[in-house]
Amino acid sequence: MSADAAKKSIFGGKPATPARLADAVSDAIAAALLDGRIAPGEPLPAEGEIAKEFGVSKPIAREALRHLTSAGLISTQQGKVARAKEFNGEPLERIYGYAVRFSLERLREANEMRRVIETGIARLAAERRERSGLTVMDRALVEMGRALKHPDGFTDADILFHSGMALATGNTMIRVQMEGMRAVQREVSELFSRRSNRTDADWNATVERHRAIYEAIAAGDPDLAQKQIEVHYEAADIASLEVANKLGEGGRE
Template sequence: MTANPTKKPIFTARPASPSRLADGVSDAIAAALFDGRISPGEPLPPEGEIAKEFGVSKPIAREALRQLTTAGLIFTQQGKVARAKALSGEPMERIYGYAVRSSLKRLQEANEMRRVIESGIARLAAERRDPSGLEVMKQAIADMRASLHEPAAFTEADILFHLGLALTTGNVMIRVQMEGLRSVQREVSELFSRRANRTDADWRATIDRHQQVYEAIVTGNAALAEEKIKAHFDAADIASLEVADKLADKEA
């Protein structure tokens, strides 16, 4: 990559199989992104330097960068070098969004997936109790209370709460997964807003369930945190079925 022989190379891995050169190059660059050798916003070397570093052709280097762009790990502009992106759940969020908008069955499956995932997250959050995540959860509950009967604002507060839940684990990959699930949360909330009979008590009960999850985590009670998040999903499942039945009748 450089004429300076003392400079430490950014990429430490090398493609293992000649038949999958682009995959090997993209894996090595991704490793540099994940372990911090390339920071978000930092430019990657030009295609020619990448090709020289790995001993491959420019088209192979270009394909490796294309793979990383598709994965959401870098962004490119015409005529400019690629730059690293901050790790986020954006690619998964798009995929989940397409899925849950495709059919009620996919939406119900996504809810089931959230229940499985977030039960474990709540338990780990209670064990770790990262202060930054706890603060986000606390703020989200305050935002919920301030946005009663305002579906759009309430939805954003709800999404923020679950992001805070992930942040409280201190686990970057869990945070990314929760970001990916935002499209599922948003779709569910929009369905709930179609419920003409959603009362003030229903809104407040939703807030109370979030408050109970938060309190269990703050006190470090992992079993209770898992129990409360499951109770939250039980209540959400009842509402989901109510909405789903109405929508299914319209589709029939």
């Protein structure tokens, strides 16, 4: 941030009202972060400067920064200035991760949520076909092929594929939502990949289902993309029966 820019108000210059002071300050800073007035990696003004601009105390400014840190919009370290972070699904991923690791019911619900959301994502991806997303999906298919019978690598490639599908929509909010669901996808994918009866044909069939989704999206066919994602989830539902039994044996509720 230049010296001239630092002298100007980047938060809108509106003083906070007495009620919910920290919320008012964090809202104004969040707006500056999300509309690009403060770029990812750029430092925020010092705590004292923020307090002065909004006409609040340093403890209020500090609380506002804590709100933004919890939301994943800034990073803070003791003795250093806060810095803007790229808008991402990290906070949502943490919440979903806690939910699905310790409750079979939450895992079932989360996987159902993924099915509903990704059906729409596949359609929009086929309509827009953003090149960056198609490139990521293609790379993920290659990595899946290399990771057959290797659960960790296969799971990483699986997550990469679905991230690419979100990127292909060109929609930032969809990208963030998909990032948030990575914890759910990782939990399910790892369990599926470690099934004791998973055959070579099963591994290859999973890759081919993803390839069919990619080809439908790359061809710009929303109806086929939706059909292929539904086929993929139908196969996953069958495997879920064994996963549910495994989770039950592990003591989840």
